[in-house]
Amino acid sequence: MFSQQVLTNRSYLPLLTSSLFVPLLLTGCGGGGSSGGTSSVETPSPPAVETPVVEVCTNEMHTLVGASDDGSSATAFSPANAIDGNTASISRWSNDGVNKTLTLDLGASKTVGALAIKWFKGAERIASFSVETSDDQNTWTSVLTQAESKGNQSGFELVNVDASQARYVNIVGLGNSDNTNNGIVEVQVHSCEDATGIYTDVLPNEVGIELVDWYLSVPTDEDDSGTSDSIYETELASGYSNSEFFYASDDNGIVMRSPSYGFKTSTNTNYVRVELREMLRRGDRSISTQGVNKNNWVFGSASDEGQQAAGGVDGDLRVTLAVNNVTTTGENYQIGRLVIGQIHANDDEPIRLYYRKLPGNELGSLYFAHESRVEDAEGDNIETYVELIGSRSNSASNPSDGIALDEKFSYHINVNVNLLTVTISREGKPDIAAHYDMSESKYDEDGQYHYFKVGVYHLNNSSEPDEFAQATFYEIKNSHTGYAQSE
Numbered sequence: 001m002f003s004q005q006v007l008t009n010r011s012y013l014p015l016l017t018s019s020l021f022v023p024l025l026l027t028g029c030g031g032g033g034s035s036g037g038t039s040s041v042e043t044p045s046p047p048a049v050e051t052p053v054v055e056v057c058t059n060e061m062h063t064l065v066g067a068s069d070d071g072s073s074a075t076a077f078s079p080a081n082a083i084d085g086n087t088a089s090i091s092r093w094s095n096d097g098v099n100k101t102l103t104l105d106l107g108a109s110k111t112v113g114a115l116a117i118k119w120f121k122g123a124e125r126i127a128s129f130s131v132e133t134s135d136d137q138n139t140w141t142s143v144l145t146q147a148e149s150k151g152n153q154s155g156f157e158l159v160n161v162d163a164s165q166a167r168y169v170n171i172v173g174l175g176n177s178d179n180t181n182n183g184i185v186e187v188q189v190h191s192c193e194d195a196t197g198i199y200t201d202v203l204p205n206e207v208g209i210e211l212v213d214w215y216l217s218v219p220t221d222e223d224d225s226g227t228s229d230s231i232y233e234t235e236l237a238s239g240y241s242n243s244e245f246f247y248a249s250d251d252n253g254i255v256m257r258s259p260s261y262g263f264k265t266s267t268n269t270n271y272v273r274v275e276l277r278e279m280l281r282r283g284d285r286s287i288s289t290q291g292v293n294k295n296n297w298v299f300g301s302a303s304d305e306g307q308q309a310a311g312g313v314d315g316d317l318r319v320t321l322a323v324n325n326v327t328t329t330g331e332n333y334q335i336g337r338l339v340i341g342q343i344h345a346n347d348d349e350p351i352r353l354y355y356r357k358l359p360g361n362e363l364g365s366l367y368f369a370h371e372s373r374v375e376d377a378e379g380d381n382i383e384t385y386v387e388l389i390g391s392r393s394n395s396a397s398n399p400s401d402g403i404a405l406d407e408k409f410s411y412h413i414n415v416n417v418n419l420l421t422v423t424i425s426r427e428g429k430p431d432i433a434a435h436y437d438m439s440e441s442k443y444d445e446d447g448q449y450h451y452f453k454v455g456v457y458h459l460n461n462s463s464e465p466d467e468f469a470q471a472t473f474y475e476i477k478n479s480h481t482g483y484a485q486s487e
Contacts, residue, residue, distance in 0.1 A: 057113065057192035064189060066105035069095055079103075082184045087244070089222050092120050092185040095173060100182050104169040104189060109135050112143070113163040114190040115171070116156040116243075119149050120183025121222060123231065123240055126151035127182070128174035131159070133166030140170065151177065154222055154229070155243030156186070160193045209254060209476045212237040212283060214276040214454075218245045219262030228263040228272075234283040245274045253321075253472040258338075258458035260327060260467050275455030277344075278478055280311035290346075292449045297480045300417040301444035310449065312480025314417065317341065317452045320410045320475040323403070327469060328359040330462035332394040335359065338469045339457035341411060345450050348373055348381060350443055351420060352457075353411060355403070355471075356392060363402025365390030366411075368422055368434075373442035386434050388424055401429075408474070413452070418444060452478050 067079035077094035079102055084091060093102055106112075112133055119127050131144040143161040150157060169189055173182025216231040220242070223229060231240050241247045249255050256274040264272055281287040281295040289295055297312040307313050319341055326336040337356040342349055349371045357364030366389040372382045385392060390399025403409055403426070412423040418439040424432045443450070454476050458469040 059190055059192040059195045060110075061195070062106050062110050062112075062189045062191065064104050064187075065107040067093070068103045068105075069093070069101060072097070072100070077183075082187050085186070087118055087186050087220075089120055089185055089220070089224070092183050094120065094181060094183045096179075096181050098174055098180055100173040102171045102173070102182075102184060102187075103137075104171070104187065106167050106169070106189060109165050109167045111163060111191045112161065112166050112169060112189055113193045114161060114195045115159040115169070116188040116190065116195065117149070117159055117171075118156045118185040118187070118243075119153075120181075120185050121176075122149060122157065122185075123152055123154040123222070123235065123242075124178075126177040128176060129182070130172040130174065131161050132170045132172065133161075133164045134168045134170070135166055137168050141166070146174065150239075152235070152238055152240045153242065154218070154220060154231075155241065155245065155247070156188070157243070158195060163193065209473065210237075213279060213478060214476075215279050216240070216246060216455075217265050217273055217275050217277065218242055219259060219264070219272045219274065220245070221263045226263075227267070228265050232283070232285075233279050233281075237283075249472045251472075251474075253474040255324075255470065255472050256456045257325075257468055257470040258456040260330075260458060260460050260463045260469075261465060271457065271459050271461055273455060273457040275453055275457050276476070278452040280451075280480075280483060290449075292447060296449035296451050297483070298449060299415060299438075299444045300481070301439070302448070303446055306446055306448075307482075310482075312483035314481050315343065315413070315415045315450065315452060316479045317413045317454070318410065318475065318477045319412075319454055319473065320408060321471050321473045322406050322408045323355050323357075323364065323469075323471045324406055325468060325470040326355075326357050326364070326405070327460045327463040327467040329464045329467060330460050334460040334462050335394075336364070337459050338471070339459060340454070340471060341413060342453040342457070343413065343415065343450055344453055345373075345443055345448055348443075350415070350438060350441065350450070351413060351422070353413065353422065354392065354459075356390075356396075357402075357405065358394075358396060361396070361398040361402070363390070363399050363404050365392060365396060365399050365402055366424055367392045370420065370436050370438070370441070372438075372440070373445075374440065384436070386422075386436065388422065388432050388434055410475075415450075 064083040067083045069079050073095040079093050081091045082093040127149040132140040132142050134140045212233050217228050220229050245257050258272050258274040262272045287295045292306050292309045294311040298306045298310040300314045336358050339352045340355050341353040343351045352369045354367050367387040370384045374382050376382050390402045410425040414421045420436040422434050456469050456471050
């Protein structure tokens, strides 16, 4: 659940007044019986001008003391599920039929200005509904008529209604774009219109990220698969957002927020992520996500046959971001660390780029790992770490030239044949670059393919449950030789 948020403090402007007195000298010009002389005339003061005080709503998220319907919903999907604080889709109110009503009880009469609703299958179908309010459940006032959900959000969606004083709120379900089912995973009632900025949509045409080149992993399980949900290219580019994990920032970036615990991409991974995966097929579902094909790219040292089959050759990734939050609890080696960019191969990772800030430090470090496909004596892949800024140590001191939370910076990952180059750029500071020769790492062998990953790969599964990692991304640009869309 989202905490109560105060939008704006009430402000007052000083009163503007004016009291200027201008004496006028009138001189008699003779004639008649008048005698010469002067008189003083006082000009009336203009009325005082008072600037009106603008009343700004201070939002409150109301506590819901009960929820009910007409009794026709299945026991497993009862009204209580919609106000239990559980945002997993299995915990939802569900009722089939037009004009099926979910009634919310606030316990006392309060101002109702907006709802926040997490619809069941909110990113797949459009829900139709109306909203009405009442103080006594006898007389109802319509505050929103025949509205529709956006159909591209799997998180909470803000719904503004005509403000009213009410104890009870009816959400009248009118079915959805697929059938007559009405499904609400969770609902909140707020006192103010536009109750909180966290429900801002992602607008792909207004950020420096071409989302049709990517798919997104979010730690929800709307399809009941047991693993995290994948939002594919066309759906993502059409404006998908999730108010908990993937949404627009106020400064025109995309926020990616990963909890420490949640659904994972597979049973083989230990960590939760909110992460983009490069998709050169750009929505053409006839092309597989895996293999040396038009969805993935190969090194310039790969065979001619491999280069012809791939979607591109070599890779260039430029990203601008700010890390906003890291964990402060958990196992020593996991605290404060996340991966913000990768090159992924079939099974291994030519590069994982880390940001890490320890609790006692004001600034964070940057370093990367290169995983070779060559094995050591124990049969494990050989990994090499390269420190760029500060140290990756579990007890590192505050890096003198480190990167603070919320500080914007850029990274540039480039693969040219077998040479890996990583460059860190910050405004007003010299670039920091490192090179790594991958010619012995076996990524140029036939059958090896690659793709970029960008986001918050949250490498802490031991923190306190309410901790999370978050970063805001302002630019993501990927390019490859022979990749037509990037040329």
